[in-house]
Amino acid sequence: MIAAVKNYFSDFRDLKTASKEFWLVCAINFFDSLAYFSMITVLTLYLTSNVGFSDVDSGAWVGIFTLYITAFMFAVGSIGDAIGIKRSFYLAGVILIISRLGLGVSPLFLRGQALDYAVMGFIILMSLGSAFMIPMVTTGVRRFTTKENRSTGFNMYYLIMNVGAIFAGFAVTDGFRNWLGEIRGNMAILDFGFVMAALSLGCAYLINEKNIADDERVDEESTNKRPLQIFLEVWKESAFRKLILFLLLTIGVRLVFTHQFLVMPKYYTRVLFSDFDLGFANSINPAIIVVGLILLIPVIKKFSTFKLIVVGMTVSALSLLFMAVPIEWILALPGIHNLNQAYMFAIFAQITVFAFGELIFSPRFTEYISVVAPKEKVASYMSLSALPMFIAKPINGFVSGLLIAGFSYEGIRAKIDTGNVAYQDSPEFMWLIYFALAALSPIAVIAMKRVLTSEESVTEKSPAAEPAGETV
Template identity: 25%
Template sequence: MFRRRQSKDPFLSIHRNSTLLHQTTSQSLPPPNSFCSSSDLRYQDDSSTLDVSGEGESYHDEPMSYPEGFKDNPNDLSSEPDASFFGLSPPTTRTPPIPSTTTTSFSLETLWHNLCQGCTSLKDSPPELHKAFVLKFLDSYSYFSFSIIFTLFLSNDFGLDDVTAGTLYGAWGALITIYGLLTGFVVDNLGVAQSLKLGFILSLLARIGIFMTTSRTMLYFHVCGTLPLANCLGIPVLTTGIRRYTNEANRGFAFGLFYVIMNVAALISGPAVDVLTIWYKGDKETESEAAGSSTEEPRSWSMTSYRAIILSGIISNVLAALVSLTVREIKVDTQEEAPPPLQSSTNTKTNKPSAVIDPMIIPPSPAQGVVRTFRPRTGSPWKILRETFGLPAFRRFLLVCLIMLNVRMIFRHLDATLPKYMVREFGPDVAKGTIYSINPAIIIILVPIVTAMTSQVDPLVMMHYGSYVSAASVFILAMSTSIWACVVFVTILSLGEAIWSPRLYDYTVTVCPERREGTFMALSSAPMFLAKLPVGFLSGVLLQRYCPLTLQDGEERHSQTMWLIIGLLTASSPVLMTCCWNYISKKDSAPTTEFDGTVNYTELQQRSTME
């Protein structure tokens, strides 16, 4: 039999029959109620040792005594069972994992229980997790309130035409990506806390500059310089922070809540835009000027409705900068027991801090993990890039990001194309912000429910089907030009987003190696750089060609053709994912056919018992 070294409660090994008792090559199980993922195990074909890297212990083929009564009662559940009792295959068999046969209940009582359980799992989390949620809300409000009126602001206050405004909008998004690519190693070296401080201070300076200036030169400087640089230190860094402030048990729910908070901010920003652009006109008579009728640079500063919206974002940014100053560089250690405290965190030979994790003063409960100070692993940019590109998981993840580009780009059209489309088709007083807020309202309601229902479903599967739903939404606008078509479009788009978008966060952090999250996420965002600038330019061209501001005698708008083109581009994402499914769904390794990171020992017991 097998015995676990350094264990007070040895457990029984699994074997096919009694002839396997004295064989040197066998398969052993991890302790009950443990969770083994493909990244935690190393399968050795030529040895009977299965090393659990997280604990530094091995399982060896050694004789041990039977518990009392074991041989005398073979029918008792404590007796030595056959391997099929646990649903295990022989070590040489590498078949796909057996899907769970348990039935998921979708009753309201179950949903409420799952939501309460998720909230309870965050109860003992460190304060940094709650600060990350606050920062996410403040940063998201500043971002969404500005992005809704971005192209309108450029045309109204600076006299830019559709193509120029759309291109500048695309450049802003593209530069967020390219700056993130260039600064990924900076995030890895600085850590989450310092990166957040730097990002929010830069964002504050950029928004104040845009709010105060009347010069196109200064506008271009902030839109293409300081603002995207600040943005690239926002969402990606907060995503990394959520990973470090949670454990495996509550991480999925934390990311779902993280996504909901972002949409709460977007929900508030929509009505705020309507209030300040419809009810408060500032120094402008009508909003029709927002479509690009002016060609001259403004000569004097005035408090327009769009500048008032930017001012509200500045206030939010000030609060975020203050909160970021209190964030510590920590990490939740998911090990059950903390290692012994270090005698010193300083290298006595070099008199420099050692690259170690020091224990905090007050650890939370064992179920939540031990909170420790976290020191980033430093390294040269070339070394970090070489390590990242060498990972097969990263190459597959990069392909997934490329495939999802077009379906993600529909949200750029939601900001850059839809507002001007509604202003020109339905008049300057159309409730564009309220229609926009349908999206976050649905996300707030559905994301927790969908997350609770599908937490055991692979993220790629959810992304696959959800992208089909989002892509189908665009064709509603290709069939009808009406306010109700806009409402239905945003509604269906939101249903698809609730399915796939939160799981994209989950998928991203799952494949990221620890201490290389900044570089990994920055590199994975590189395809976005290839798409945002063309999408912004395409938005301006399509508006100018099919939905112009002014019409000549006998000329008509062809907005449905514009949305048909956008819809066909969007639909390419789910189709390509279907074609490439066999490659992108591959796993790097499979230590055993059962313990692939999706099921645990207890689930196997329950499954086999039911069979």
């Protein structure tokens, strides 16, 4: 184990020669991760408690936010290439400053429909800012590293992103909410995001974009093509259609990751208590991912990609059972005496088991895409692999809002305490529905294995510094 840790960190020596620009991009990555993960943890709560959206509308708007990020991301790659990395960072920074500040202060000055429309506008604007920021950070890492240290550079990028997510949870989210209470805490978290965007802007100012590490073009063939062009080209290929089928089949389990931000915050605060440390709970996943990246990845690389995807998805789907079984079953476990303990056990068991499953299957996705794609079209396939999630995210937003409103409404704990909630009306039943959706993924992939793997042999292939974990 110590050897694995040493081995992992010894790679970072490669970055000794990395330029100032690489480290500035890392700083931007850290500031943006802090802001993004703390904001997304409280967004649904903010929309309900601070703005007055219903549960359904809150879920829908978080879904819409993630949809627009994906939509804008398809377009901003080309814009980034056209205007340059520094200007792209400026654009992202300014948009995020305006939108996060707007969200942070609007409830102080506006009410009613004026507040609703202002918040909707700022959410769409913020999605545009995030769509610029996320790909520009990876472009920056690629551009300011050499062929020799690029892989380590990406490892550093994922480490920083996950460390940012950990701090965003227990330090930023819980810090502000415990200090200022729920209502003012939520707004302070968005204002904190504004400060982080301003710091990112400062870092961008210091970047010399001409200081490219390698003279040769690092991008692949699709760099100069626009997304719609790429799509029209690859859609005719059977390998691409198979890939889309595969990605569609796996949506059920991959959407579980988005529950962390769409469903969990309200679930925590309603089945437990309003002052629950939800940031801490959301920090567990990235913490396990960081540890797993160091200890587990070198071990599991030995197994076949397809098997790992199926096993990882099955583990992740099964994790939902902890929250889906009747809570009386958990109460029957030794050492668990009351509902608070039972819910805490279910929540932390689910988070932990899901993170292990995610750690196994998530990095394998990119590996799988790189294996099934024709050699010269890997980048095109990669850029379009977000398409099924693009469709699923807003639907998931609406569904999560409906399920929260139906099974995890404000005040439900009082009714659970007094025996007024039957299983079919309980939050556990909501998780059973999600479990059924998630369980379909590994079952469908196994059932369709022959179709999915008929032409290409899916064997081991080292991914190019792939992340474990997803952003929404």
